[in-house]
Amino acid sequence: MKDDMRLEDVGRKEETHWNIKSNLQRIILHIRDLFIQTTRIITSKEKLREHARTPLYENAYYLMAGSVVSASLGLIYWIVIARIYSPAEIGLASALISTVGMLSSFSLLGFNLGLVRFLPEDEDKNGTINSCLTMSGLISMMLSIIFISGITLWMPKLLFLKENMVFSLLFTFFAIIGSILFMQRYVFIAFRSVKFNFLQQIIANVLKIPLAIVLISLGVLGIFLAYGSALLLAVILGNVLIRIILPGYSPLPTIKKKVINDMLHYSFANYVAGIFGGISNFILPLMVLSILGAEANAYFTIAFTASMMVFTVPCAIATSLFAEGSNVPEKLRINAIRSIKLSFILLIPLSILIFLFGDKILLLFGRAYSENAFKLLSIFIISAVPISIIETYVSVERVRRKVGNVLVTYVIMATSTIVMSYLLMTRIGLVGVGIGWLIGTGIAALVVTTRQVRFILEM
Incomplete structure (x- = not known):
């Protein structure tokens, strides 16, 4: 009996060893194929073109390029700003811009990922897109109002937001625009057309540089207006580009309860x-x-x-x-x-x-x-x-x-x-x-x- 158990244990160990060895061999083969395929792609113009046209790779490259371009143009923007605005103005404006970005990001509530997952199979694409855009816009407006109302508690140095109606309205408006721009990015990702978002990023990051120069007399407001105006133009461009992918699309404020309910848990x-x-x-x-x-x-x-x-x-x-x-x-x-x-x-x-x-x-x-x-x-x-x-x-x-x-x-x-x-x-x-x-x-x-x-x- 003991001998049978020992033989059984030995058999299990050998089987486990064989499974591990087999899996390792398959992984090694995958790695070998990786290097062979890479060499073939690099050394063949035709395969390189075919590689670049594959949606998985094309969109990944546009996403990477967008990050690099945004970071590079963002750096140039702050270098230019630093030469024509005072450090105090830059400090306040950068705080405003960072806060708008944060609130816009928070307002998505995961509906951006819900768009990517469900939009391709959705019959009412217009309704789904507009419902998500409207939801994020409303949430960003609500978050902006809460932020401004309690600004004396969490950021007293930006108290002028509460005291100056122009700043308050612009802050809320740009937060809404920022949330819409974020959501549009994921619309393009869902449609596997990231090149359009790449174009948006270039427009937004390039335009704010000359706008900041033109608005220099406005100080902090000038920097903030340049930033927000560039976002607004990028959103307008985004609506035009979405119509190319989805003919007949109209950006109308809409909330379809079924769309929101279906996506809410996942998002x-x-x-x-x-x-x-x-x-x-x-x-x-x-x-x-x-x-x-x-x-x-x-x-x-x-x-x-x-x-x-x-x-x-x-x-x-x-x-x-x-x-x-x-x-x-x-x-x-x-x-x-x-x-x-x-x-x-x-x-x-x-x-x-x-x-x-x-x-x-x-x-x-x-x-x-x-x-x-x-x-x-x-x-x-x-x-x-x-x-x-x-x-x-x-x-x-x-x-x-x-x-x-x-x-x-x-x-x-x-x-x-x-x-x-x-x-x-x-x-x-x-x-x-x-x-x-x-x-x-x-x-x-x-x-x-x-x-x-x-x-x-x-x-």
């Missing part, structure tokens, strides 16, 4: 999950400031901001995967594989460049940043790999409407990142934050990898 669950997904970005700087001090926080901010540009790659690809999966759900698995492959194709050379020249790039901010932020930046860059795995998994689960899995994944990532960063920061300093971030994203990636690999290998 709000994604909204809550998104809060956990991004909460580390807000908490870590505060932790560094309170524990390690202002100087360390400056190094952290530069390293983290630089790494966020790299994280744009897997996040853009995952967003494109979400749109593709919503439009063509039967190709979700093959597109998930393509997404992971593309992430690695782009991240490997980009990471190598940063490892080799990152310290030189940081010299642009000063020698102290090069000496104190480079190690942290290098650790953040390594975490792009687990982030790719996490974001691909999240997009797949969003398409499959398993938002609970998305929430659990982000909660695990946020909790482990914050806890590990705190513990390591207090022991080994600033580098501990990077290691904590890497461990946190790594733990979340490990948790989802089993499901991810099983899902992909079903191909």
Whole structure:
């Protein structure tokens, strides 16, 4: 009897060993195919064109390009502003702009993701788009009124918002416009036409520069008007571009209860999950400031901001995967594989460049940043790999409407990142934050990898 049990145990171990070995072999084959396909694409103009025209890749590239262009033009904008406006005016205007952006973002309530998931299969696309735009506009108006009403409590330096009716009305109006612009972005993502949003971003970021110069005599109001007017023009352009994709579309204030009710659970669950997904970005700087001090926080901010540009790659690809999966759900698995492959194709050379020249790039901010932020930046860059795995998994689960899995994944990532960063920061300093971030994203990636690999290998 004992011999039979031993033989059975040995058989199970051998079977487990064989399964692990078999899965590893299949993963190695996928990696080998990745390099072969990459070489073929790079060395063939025809395959390069075919690659660029594939919706998954095309939209991912436009999303990446949009982030780079917005960041670059935004930097140019503030450089120009700094030369013609006083520091006090810039300080107040930047606070207004940041607050408008925050309120506009909060007002989405996840309906932006609901649009991407449900719009492709919706029969009444006009009603769905307008209902989401109207909801976000109303919520942003409500949030703006609440913010202005209690401004003496949370931001007394912006008290002039409450005292000056012109500023109050403009602040509320631009918050509404900002929320509409955010929502239009996801309309284009849902229709797999991100190139139109890319055009919007260029228009908004370019126009505010000459507008700020023309309105210089208005001081703080001039900067704020330039910013808001550029948003308004981008929204008007967006309505025109939506009509190209959806002939007959009219941007009318509408709230269809059935549309909202059908999307509410999915959208709000994604909204809550998104809060956990991004909460580390807000908490870590505060932790560094309170524990390690202002100087360390400056190094952290530069390293983290630089790494966020790299994280744009897997996040853009995952967003494109979400749109593709919503439009063509039967190709979700093959597109998930393509997404992971593309992430690695782009991240490997980009990471190598940063490892080799990152310290030189940081010299642009000063020698102290090069000496104190480079190690942290290098650790953040390594975490792009687990982030790719996490974001691909999240997009797949969003398409499959398993938002609970998305929430659990982000909660695990946020909790482990914050806890590990705190513990390591207090022991080994600033580098501990990077290691904590890497461990946190790594733990979340490990948790989802089993499901991810099983899902992909079903191909």
